[in-house]
Amino acid sequence: MDFDYTPSEQAFRNEVREFLAENLPPPKERGRGFLAGWLSKVRAKGWVGFSWPKEYGGGEGSLTEQAILKEEMALHRAPPLGTSFMGLAWVGPGIMQYGTDEQKQRFIPDILDSKVNWCTGYSEPNHGSDLAAIETKAERIGDHYVVNGQKIWTTGAPWADWIILLTRTQFDVERKHDGITCLLVPMDAPGVEVRPIENMAGERNFAEVFFTDVQVPVENRLGEEGKGWQVTISALANERSSIGEVTQMFARLDSLKALVKATRRQGRPAADDPAVQRRIGEFEAKIAAMKYNGLRYLTKQLRGEPLSSETSVNKLHRASLEIEMADFAVELTGMAGVQLGGDDAADGGSWARSSLGWPGVVIGGGTPNIQRNIIAERILGLPKD
């Protein structure tokens, strides 16, 4: 057991730090052209798609280097390495694994160059957690699929260029997981209609997406017809390690500690309140647990041992922290905590906004109860419900 990095890993960390010192000005000094310049510089470094093979334009970084890169980026509160989060997180990996050569050439470079934004068409009005029961119909007619149906809660749909879409090509199946087909569809195709939905924070990030006789060429099918469920499962398994996420959580904990120090309750420093001290300790323990869980799972991967569904452990912690830290801060700061902005809002209203924004993190990608099902069934071997 050791927590040291090899000389070459340490050199890589130094390289990242030097790059950030040169190319990441403080937030207030980042002008209009900053983001475009940033994206092309990190792209030139090979850090976009850093885990991807070089033949597809990735960086082919080792698992440890990936963790270092994410950690440093989060530590310095750097912007994302690309504009298409979903493209980098699972659409790209899915295309590399299941796509044809033509699809790889067509889609991968645009994801790496932040030219194209992807969204994910999974949930439907009647099928969310029970994803495999989807009903959006794709009918093969000649060299096209004709798609009819509706998706919902599609994050990023209002500005996405493409959607990775789960459809059903066969309805008379014994297992609902069969007969699903994955299609790649341009959002400007005739018959695609996006209706944004306002969330409780007043944002319009997600949407209903309607498909009416949308013609999708067969060459836009990802993987085999009827095998779309496997594509989905293994694409989601590509989800990033949680190292960078943990660094962000520690940064938020620091902000929360600073808020406690700056807050008085009933005329006394909040930092002297035993109940407040205890909550801070509890948050730190959960975040530290995420960190060391993550390192144990990283070690497993480095040793070539298969990971089961352990990553659900950290997802559950992340979900509860997402809700509880903001909720605690809002309560801590009294009437200043329930203001979204203005002169008196605690931390400019950022915690109040977080207290309205958690569902995006907590529900997207599998609700906490779905994570518990995964742990209970896949790790503990309990019967499916």
Place this chain on the structure above:
Amino acid sequence: MDFGFSEEQNLLREQVRRFMADELPSSTVRALARGEDAVRRGALWQQAAELGWLALIVPERFGGVGLKWIDLAVVLEECGRALCPLPVLSAAQAAAAIARCGNEDQRRAWLGRIASGDAVFGIGLYDEPNWIDPQGVRLAGGELLTGTKPFVQDGIPSTHLLLATRTGDALALAIVATAEVELTAQPAVDGTKPTAKAVLNAVRPLDTLPISVADLDFLTDCGAVGVTLEAIGAAEAVLELTSEYAKTRIQFDNPIGKYQGVKHRLADMFVDIESFKSLAYYAAWAVDDAVDELPRAASLAKAYASDAFARIGIDGVGLHGAIGYTAEYDAQLYLKRSKWVRSAFGDADFHYRRVAALG
């Protein structure tokens, strides 16, 4: 970067686990916890010594194996899984105390005897039941000790006691012969973690080790980490026992593990065990390799485990229904351990607030 156990550590774990399965089944654990079968207890202690567990963290030049707390971690985890009543943790704490705070003569005098199992130590640090602080140490130090030490861990049976004393602001550890002390076993919730009350009447210590507040903190942290490592194994045993029951117990035509009220609670147990396991491994590593980080690391681990294992102990019994309530069934033994774990070396409230105070 490698946060996992080595092949040697895994082999050691296998050895301990096999030993516990063969030599310390629940029937033996129960008998020893009742204070019966002293002969068998002595034989098991000798075996533990011969297998090297008591010598693990003792430096080689004093007859030990010269390994670290992270090696000891696998032994303690397996001890906890079996609820082993042998004072392996107290032996390690005594060894750590003497190695850190003793002079060369004292180390030579005691460490080899701990490693060989000849000296069996009971430990009493704090006299207050719930005050982890130098002021919680009350027994007056000096050439002759007179007074009471109410919570001596593993005092019976033992050959020696390691007792914290105070003279003004000066702290010390006194080593006394158990035979010279009036020790009374106290009825305890968890018989596998027995405590005794020691009454001393002009007892001359065999050795006295002056210690600083940092030393006292270090020994407390070693205790907190050790208890948490044992709690990992114990909590995993509860989860295994309860999951197996949930797979086979049929109610309303289904195994009860099919119902989310049961399966989600079991999943939450898994989440908590994974988490305090990771925190405890890091803390065990920090004892030898990053001692500056030990206070925070030990507190995070012990705080998390104290609350989580207490819930696991209760739910392990509760999810079984009435059978879990019976004396015959083992789930209750773990509930009892979880009560002891929560209070030993500082509860969740103490450790969470300590983390906050560390900034």
